[in-house]
Amino acid sequence: MSPSAVSRSGPNRSAEPGAVAEDPSDSSASPFGKGGGGLGVRLRGVRGLWRPYPVEYKRGQKKRGNFDRVQLCAQALCLEEMLTVCIADGALFYGRTRRREIVTFDHALRDETERLATRMHTLHREGRTPVVPYDSKRCDRCSLIGRCIPKTTGAAPSVEKYIRLALAG
Numbered sequence: 794m795s796p797s798a799v800s801r802s803g804p805n806r807s808a809e810p811g812a813v814a815e816d817p818s819d820s821s822a823s824p825f826g827k828g829g830g831g832l833g834v835r836l837r838g839v840r841g842l843w844r845p846y847p848v849e850y851k852r853g854q855k856k857r858g859n860f861d862r863v864q865l866c867a868q869a870l871c872l873e874e875m876l877t878v879c880i881a882d883g884a885l886f887y888g889r890t891r892r893r894e895i896v897t898f899d900h901a902l903r904d905e906t907e908r909l910a911t912r913m914h915t916l917h918r919e920g921r922t923p924v925v926p927y928d929s930k931r932c933d934r935c936s937l938i939g940r941c942i943p944k945t946t947g948a949a950p951s952v953e954k955y956i957r958l959a960l961a962g
């Protein structure tokens with residue numbers, strides 16, 4: 794993820810959504826921090842307010858599930874909390890298809906992300922590791938496969954599947 798400050802708002806720029814007028818008397822500017830009244834962050838040596846714009850690079854292609862959008866939204870929520878700023882959208886870039894998908898952090902996506910984060914915290918607190926079945930399409934491209942080792946630790950295959958695999962063998 795690169796929380797790059799690519800979207801500029803202010804001073805007095807009305808072309809950008811969320812544009813705000815900068816208060817030159819505000820001395821709260823920091824290298825990358827608060828002080829923009831929720832509309833942007835100030836960068837040392839640069840005038841105006843800058844909106845963090847999370848961009849997540851993925852090697853593969855767009856997936857059917859909502860995983861990537863939830864991951865990006867979680868990054869945005871962290872940045873919003875850290876910087877006291879509102880982030881309306883971000884982007885996913887897929888290397889294989891060389892396509893960019895703009896993701897809007899709407900209520901539904903924020904709710905889903907928060908629900909999953911709460912569940913993750915609960916599992917962590919209880920010391921439980923969720924058992925997820927190995928799925929070659931999903932897991933073989935996952936950067937966590939070396940740590941997750943789903944073939945070993947994943948949900949036990951059914952007897953039918955085990956026999957089928959053994960006979961195919």
Ligand code: SF4
Pocket residue numbers: 925926927928931932933935936937938941942943
């Ligand atoms: S390797 Fe683990 S974390 Fe990655 S997709 Fe498979 S089950 Fe999920």
